Each structure stands twice: as structure tokens, then as C-alpha cells.
Amino acid sequence: MPGPALLVADDHPLFRAAVLHVLHERLPQFRTLEAASAATLGAALQEHPEVELVLLDLSMPGARGFSALLHVRGEFPGLPVVVISSNDDPRVIRRAQQFGAAGFIPKSAPAEAMGDAIGKVLEGGSWFPPMAAERSEADAELASRLAQLTPQQFRVLLCLADGLLNKQIAAQLGLAENTVKVHVTAILKKLACYSRTQAAVLVKSLEADNGL
Known part of the structure; x- marks a missing residue:
């Protein structure tokens, strides 16, 4: 190796x-x-x-x-x-x-x-510049919800955020359309979202700060 x-x-x-x-x-x-x-x-x-x-x-x-x-x-x-x-x-x-x-x-x-x-x-430590920003409970909750997703579900979520239909997601990720449907159902449940649009808005909040 x-x-x-x-x-x-x-x-x-x-x-x-x-x-x-x-x-x-x-x-x-x-x-x-x-x-x-x-x-x-x-x-x-x-x-x-x-x-x-x-x-x-x-x-x-x-x-x-x-x-x-x-x-x-x-x-x-x-x-x-x-x-x-x-x-x-x-x-x-x-x-x-x-x-x-x-x-x-x-x-x-x-x-x-x-x-x-x-x-x-x-060496196992961490390194951050001095910060004045307060810890955000909303970000902590969002990170916790997203951590429940499997890597494949995370990929499907990003496709959802781009507005792709199940058929298009299946083609892009090389999955069966029914598998995508199962993933979408699981994603919405884990993220406590009632619609694809709400899940997309959640992803949008990851880029709420400009100039990254």
C-alpha cells in the first residue's frame, strides 16, 4: 500500500x-x-x-x-x-x-x-482562527439531521436540491428509479421535511453565506 x-x-x-x-x-x-x-x-x-x-x-x-x-x-x-x-x-x-x-x-x-x-x-488536534461568532443552535440541529443520511442519500438530496425528478436522479447516479423513490422517502423522514421543496430549501441553507 x-x-x-x-x-x-x-x-x-x-x-x-x-x-x-x-x-x-x-x-x-x-x-x-x-x-x-x-x-x-x-x-x-x-x-x-x-x-x-x-x-x-x-x-x-x-x-x-x-x-x-x-x-x-x-x-x-x-x-x-x-x-x-x-x-x-x-x-x-x-x-x-x-x-x-x-x-x-x-x-x-x-x-x-x-x-x-x-x-x-x-497530530489529532484542531486549528481555527479566533472567532467572534456565536455557536448556532440551528446549524447544530441541521448538522445532526444531515448526519443521519447515508452517503448515497446525501447524493440524492443534492440532486433533489437541483430540482431533478426521480427519473433524472436515477440516470445521474446509476440507480433504479424505484431505489431513488425509496431514498427520497427516507430522506424526507430523516430530515423531518414534508416535501422535496422543503428538503431543497434545507440544502440551500448550506450556502447561505456568500463568497465561500
Whole structure:
């Protein structure tokens, strides 16, 4: 099995290159992998169980706000995720923490701070900038409800949020239409939603903060 790896998920090649440079300098014992979208992130994690930490930009193609973070945390609960974002608003930092991130690094942070943060998380700790935002009970409840979904149900939920019909979801995810119907029923029950529209609004709240 290959040696331990770190995965950088960001759709900006120049920023990815800058992060990889920091990782090679500070953590040469790790191999590095890259992903530029939510889909390639998921595929890379399935293909590389040796990944020990994910550095995640929230605004990649295929991600809705915090959806990629929630998806990784749901599918790989033992894998720490450090969010890297250009939006370091205290509420965004607090939400990332409540949705399961082990750390948050503003993109404006110097390379030294980035290296320190990653090292601390790899040791089992966490790293967040000082925050003024209060903990949100609504976000805590939302995270708890979404945590009940299986990874496949989470994928179906994101398709629901895009307004896709069961038939379209089945085609997109390679499932039988009846299987999608069963998933939708389970999703609505777990999220305590009475309609597909209400479930879609719930997903929309994951991207309520602009500039992620």
C-alpha cells in the first residue's frame, strides 16, 4: 500500500500549487494528491484510502456551500478535513467547525501558519482562527439531521436540491428509479421535511453565506 497522503481539493490551479509547495516543504513524508471538483474529490478518496487529511476549498464545482464538507465527514468520519477559504467571516468559520471541520485556514494566511495548522490537525488536534461568532443552535440541529443520511442519500438530496425528478436522479447516479423513490422517502423522514421543496430549501441553507 502506498505511503500516507494529503489531498488538496481546490479548483484554482495556482492556489493548489501554492498549498502543495507548503506541504512538500513542511511535510515531505506525505505524498500529495489533488482534486478540482466535488466529483473528483469523492473519486480520489474512494481510490486512495491512504489519505490522512483533506484540505478543502468550499467553493469547488459541484459543491453547495458546506455540502462537500458534510459529504466527506459522512462518508469518511475518521478523516480530518481542514477548510481553506477566502471568506474568513467569523460565521463561516463557526459553521465549518459545527459541520465537522477539524480546522479552518483563511487563504490569506501566511505559509508558516498554514503549515502549523496542518501539522496540529495531523497530530489529532484542531486549528481555527479566533472567532467572534456565536455557536448556532440551528446549524447544530441541521448538522445532526444531515448526519443521519447515508452517503448515497446525501447524493440524492443534492440532486433533489437541483430540482431533478426521480427519473433524472436515477440516470445521474446509476440507480433504479424505484431505489431513488425509496431514498427520497427516507430522506424526507430523516430530515423531518414534508416535501422535496422543503428538503431543497434545507440544502440551500448550506450556502447561505456568500463568497465561500
